[in-house]
Amino acid sequence: MTGDHVRAAVDTAYRDEWGQVVATLIAMTGDWDLAEDCAQDAFAAALTTWPRDGVPRRPGAWLTTAARNRALDRLRRDAAGAAKLRELAVPARGEPAEEDIPDERLRLIFTCCHPALPFPARVALTLRTLAGLSTAEIARALLTGEPAMAQRLVRAKRKIQEAGIPYRVPPAEALPQRLAAVLAVLYLIFNQGYGEEDPRRALTAEAIRLARVLAGLMPAEPEPRGLLALMLLHEARRATRTEDGVLVTLEHQDRSRWDNALIAEGVATLDQALARRSAGPYQLQAAIAACHATASVTASTDWPQIASLYGELARLAPSPVVDLNRAVAVAMADGIPAGLALVDDLAASGQLTGYHLLPATRADLLRRDGRAAEAKAAYEEALELAPTEADRRYLTGRLNEL
Template identity: 45%
Template sequence: MDRGVEDLLRELAPQVLGALVRRYGQFDACEDATQEALLAAATRWPAGGLPDNPRGWLVTVATHRLLDEFRSDSARRRRETALLAATPQSALLEAPVEAGPDVGGDETLTLLFLCCHPALSSPSRIALTLRAVGGLTTAQIAAAFMVPEATMAQRISRAKQSIRTSGATFTMPDEADRGERVRAVLHVLYLVFNEGYTASTGTDLTAPRLSDEAIRLTRLLRRLLPDDAEVAGLLALMLLTDARRPARTGPDGGLVPLEDQDRGLWDQHLIAEGVSLVTEALPRGPVGPYQLQAAIAAIHDEAKDVDTTDWPQILALYDLLEHAAPNPMVTLNRAVAVAKAQGPAAGLALLATLESDARMSRHHRLLATRAHLLELSGDPTAAEAAYREAARRATTLPEQRHLLGRATRLAAEAPQRHRRDGD
């Protein structure tokens, strides 16, 4: 598909769905109709050209598909009768979105809140957000997460069923609940970005489509909520992290750790934008976890190399982050900062506190970090064993190869170490 058409369809997808749901309700039926309209446009527009009113075209086609769905059996005919009683037939055949003011932004924000409803599990929120708001097809989402299309289709279907049975409506949450719902949306976008930047399974280290989509949706959310400092913080974090992506893999697709990356390959435009965002957001008031993570990323990105990185400042920010949003991954990363600022023994002592945490005790990243700090502390034999165990538990091939490569290097250096010790 033409890239310009694809980008336009993804931009219009939430506006079209929002227009249908606001007028007709029944989120699941409207979402199916919107997807069919998007597929029809993807087939016709590249060859026949864009209509004069792309958004109105999509709403009209989706409305026709919605009526076809209502007519499909007797039960749906009863729903159609109720719908027709409330809406003149002529209105259904027009582009409803053109009947009133353009409220696409409000509809998109409401749609984001609905897709991140508390009744949904985290995987369901992610899948539904990518399809309903991101405009991705089920096949595209399944490919990005490396699961069968049928599995993803079932996940999306269950999510829409949960929306229906929960009684959720297409309205903005109450003021008292809005902050929590914004945090839920931010968490979903954060998880999508992380899955794209470091895939949890498979043969590739990254899934760029997911991280690109997370950035696009977060930019959209930033336009809708320009005064929310945590939205700005999350966007800054994504940009500052994604700036390193060109240097994160070698020519063979292998993982290149931060300390070994060619910083000349980092995207300086993304870094400048991310630094500007976090600099603007931090003074606004209460500092949230996304702003703190963005500030840490900014320090890394502005340093010339690992040795000149301001590790004491990074450690101070991790101290704040662990207080604001305590979790074992924060502690894991803080242990690296402790090791850099205070020595590897101090970092290893902090890592030891995670061994009793069921979420981390057998996680390959805990073992990989321990191996790295053991190597820094001058215990290559223990480091080699930890690298091999971390590789055994890693879930992506690039991480496995990287960790085994570290272990192999230490093993190859062992005879030289033994000769040196003998001398």
């Protein structure tokens, strides 16, 4: 087997098996750093062993065994580790059978996303431990200095140890709240990668991959599938969101360039979630995205349905941003004045002060209503608040049109 084939096999195994190998070692030793170090050693060993012996039939089992044996060697050389070994009563070496390797990733996901950890630490720890990104890669993706990111990871692991955060899936009564925290972390990782910046784009793929893992590990829970569907439907139109560095709004995107395979998978995944008849916020957001995505075939958007879905979303997960999006849908379904009234009510409430999409939305509705002077003033206000260059270019273009 050529070196290129082996490298490709190791890369695939790293992407597919890293989280499971690390999770298994953490469950065995309780030592996060030891687990990561020994997992790295196992993948390094694969690069030297597989060219000679061939890629094993079950790469995950091979890597888990190599990492476990490396961990045992390190524990035996350490006095505290020897005591740990006696507690563990680890069986003799040898490649375990497939059924002997429990999937520990679910416990790892819930531990990384424990509410006792600060939210940024949950995100970083999930990317490091489950996705296998290096500290440097996480720092680049989250636009943070590498030393600061390293400290964040150290503090998170120390917090888990010192606070006695249990390495387990929460009991049934605590599951809804804890699952919501996990889904929030995965969706934030996705959104961090959904912007323009190249270093972040790999995060969308990692978030989708982790959402697939979570949905597979919790088949009875509909919201992980709802989140996965939402991610797939958003990702399907990523290529059309900007053009020459300028933001392209949904109505002006080239729908022929949307990824129909991702749309089909997203809609099918959403149908599986909705079949449980327990709609949650992510399922509702995915349903809204599906209304837009399937309009690529029908060439018309069901705005009354979208407005209704936003109303239900506002009931389940109240948010001024949801209210703003609902105002747009109402404007498209019931007429511009109805939507403008809702936007003006939001502005008067002060809940979205400083949020550039509030004046941008108001400007767009005023432009559609033929009120050019008022629209110009609102676009200028939005331009002053716009956070990205793509947003600023889009708003500047709108101003120039007026």
